[in-house]
Amino acid sequence: MGLKRCSHCGGSGVLRMGSNSFRTCLECLGQGSLVDHGAARRDISAA
Numbered sequence: 001m002g003l004k005r006c007s008h009c010g011g012s013g014v015l016r017m018g019s020n021s022f023r024t025c026l027e028c029l030g031q032g033s034l035v036d037h038g039a040a041r042r043d044i045s046a047a
């Protein structure tokens, strides 16, 4: 487990793309940090 600082918004929770800005960064849902979803993806590779 662990929270990582979102590299898309730099941890501010606000995503800026050129002249456009989003109040909520979709990558981290505006929280500024990413939750490790590694466990949830395990089912995909399961045969």
Ligand SMILES: [Zn+2]
Pocket (backbone or CB within 6 Å): 006, 007, 008, 009, 010, 011, 013, 014, 015, 025, 026, 027, 028, 029, 030, 032, 033
């Ligand atoms: Zn973000």
